[in-house]
Amino acid sequence: MRRFQCQCGNHLYFDNTYCLNCHHQLGFLPDRLTVSALRQDRDGLWTALNPEAGQRRYRQCAHYEHSGVCNWMVPAEDPNPHCLACRLNHVIPDLSVPVNWQRWGKLEAAKRRLIYQLLHIGLPIHGRTPRDPSGLAFAFLADPIEGQSVSTGHTNGLITINIGEADPVRREAVREKLGEPYRTLLGHFRHESGHYFWERFFADTGRQPTFRAVFGDERQDYGQALRQHYNQPNRYWQEQHISRYASSHPWEDWAETWAHYLHMRDALETAEGLGLVLEDEGKAVSFADRDDFQYLLNAWVKLTMAMNSMSRSMGSPDMYPFTITPTVAEKLEAVHREVHAVVTGERRPPGG
Ligand SMILES: [Zn+2]
Ligand SMILES: [Zn+2]
Ligand SMILES: [Zn+2]
Numbered sequence: 001m002r003r004f005q006c007q008c009g010n011h012l013y014f015d016n017t018y019c020l021n022c023h024h025q026l027g028f029l030p031d032r033l034t035v036s037a038l039r040q041d042r043d044g045l046w047t048a049l050n051p052e053a054g055q056r057r058y059r060q061c062a063h064y065e066h067s068g069v070c071n072w073m074v075p076a077e078d079p080n081p082h083c084l085a086c087r088l089n090h091v092i093p094d095l096s097v098p099v100n101w102q103r104w105g106k107l108e109a110a111k112r113r114l115i116y117q118l119l120h121i122g123l124p125i126h127g128r129t130p131r132d133p134s135g136l137a138f139a140f141l142a143d144p145i146e147g148q149s150v151s152t153g154h155t156n157g158l159i160t161i162n163i164g165e166a167d168p169v170r171r172e173a174v175r176e177k178l179g180e181p182y183r184t185l186l187g188h189f190r191h192e193s194g195h196y197f198w199e200r201f202f203a204d205t206g207r208q209p210t211f212r213a214v215f216g217d218e219r220q221d222y223g224q225a226l227r228q229h230y231n232q233p234n235r236y237w238q239e240q241h242i243s244r245y246a247s248s249h250p251w252e253d254w255a256e257t258w259a260h261y262l263h264m265r266d267a268l269e270t271a272e273g274l275g276l277v278l279e280d281e282g283k284a285v286s287f288a289d290r291d292d293f294q295y296l297l298n299a300w301v302k303l304t305m306a307m308n309s310m311s312r313s314m315g316s317p318d319m320y321p322f323t324i325t326p327t328v329a330e331k332l333e334a335v336h337r338e339v340h341a342v343v344t345g346e347r348r349p350p351g352g
């Protein structure tokens with residue numbers, strides 16, 4: 001994530017809604033990909049004070065104004081009451097259950113970070129419409145009192161998240177039970193978006209052989225592969241996969257690798273925004289966002305070593321508890337190639 005600054009000079013975070021220094025309301029401007037201080041005009045609209053916004057006028061997203069679970073703005077001329085991120089919602093939690101409000105807020109925060117990153121990278125986001133029924137949409141569901149629990153997953157553009165994942169006690173219990181070193185809401189959103197983009201990049205495109213050459217044959221029975229994974233997890237996954245779960249099926253391998261690619265791009269951009277420079281054998285390594293994958297990977301390895309060293313200094317678990325082997329690096333590079341081809345317009349994804 002890039003670094004944001006208020007017109008008063010104060011450092012701002014992506015989720016901030018109020019500047020403690022100049023006392024202005026804040027909002028994220030999706031059309032400018034920046035956070036801005038705002039001045040409310042007599043007609044109720046808001047003028048953005050950030051010089052990057054050129055005095056453009058906005059409304060607050062309805063979920064900002066009425067629910068407090070969003071901080072994004074909607075350009076005044078856009079008739080949609082919801083911002084670019086909130087309009088992708090297909091089902092929101094049942095707000096008559098008090099605890100759901102807080103959980104929903106956490107889910108929306110992670111979702112906005114995903115949507116920001118996709119917009120920033122330049123990946124096309126097409127919401128679900130009658131003309132594009134497999135467009136991107138989100139359903140936030142709670143487990144029913146009786147019956148089968150809700151599975152977090154992706155089907156035909158729809159990303160379903162079990163809102164229980166927003167409960168840190170439950171999420172940690174699941175993480176322990178599954179022996180996972182890392183489980184976060186943002187990780188879930190990034191992983192599931194990988195399935196969405198897989199459909200756009202490979203399904204019905206004739207390009208599946210490109211995928212299979214790196215990740216394996218996705219035509220193997222998915223249900224059976226997951227059952228096998230949960231009953232008898234693969235003990236020898238480290239050489240070939242970024243996580244144990246990635247070894248369950250080529251689709252999951254792609255989604256896990258995709259999520260890691262997004263972790264990598266975001267964290268490198270944050271390091272760059274902060275002006276962080278690390279030394280490698282006497283040479284400075286900066287984290288400027290580059291198209292060259294080997295450069296990105298090298299900077300990422302350096303940065304994760306620094307991140308983990310800092311975690312250990314604080315007595316916390318490693319911030320990045322993963323190892324990138326040469327095979328995993330090839331998979332990350334395959335994701336990079338796909339993303340690069342789409343964002344540079346070299347190849348148009350279907351529905352793009
Ligand atoms: Zn300010
Ligand atoms: Zn919103
Ligand atoms: Zn998955």
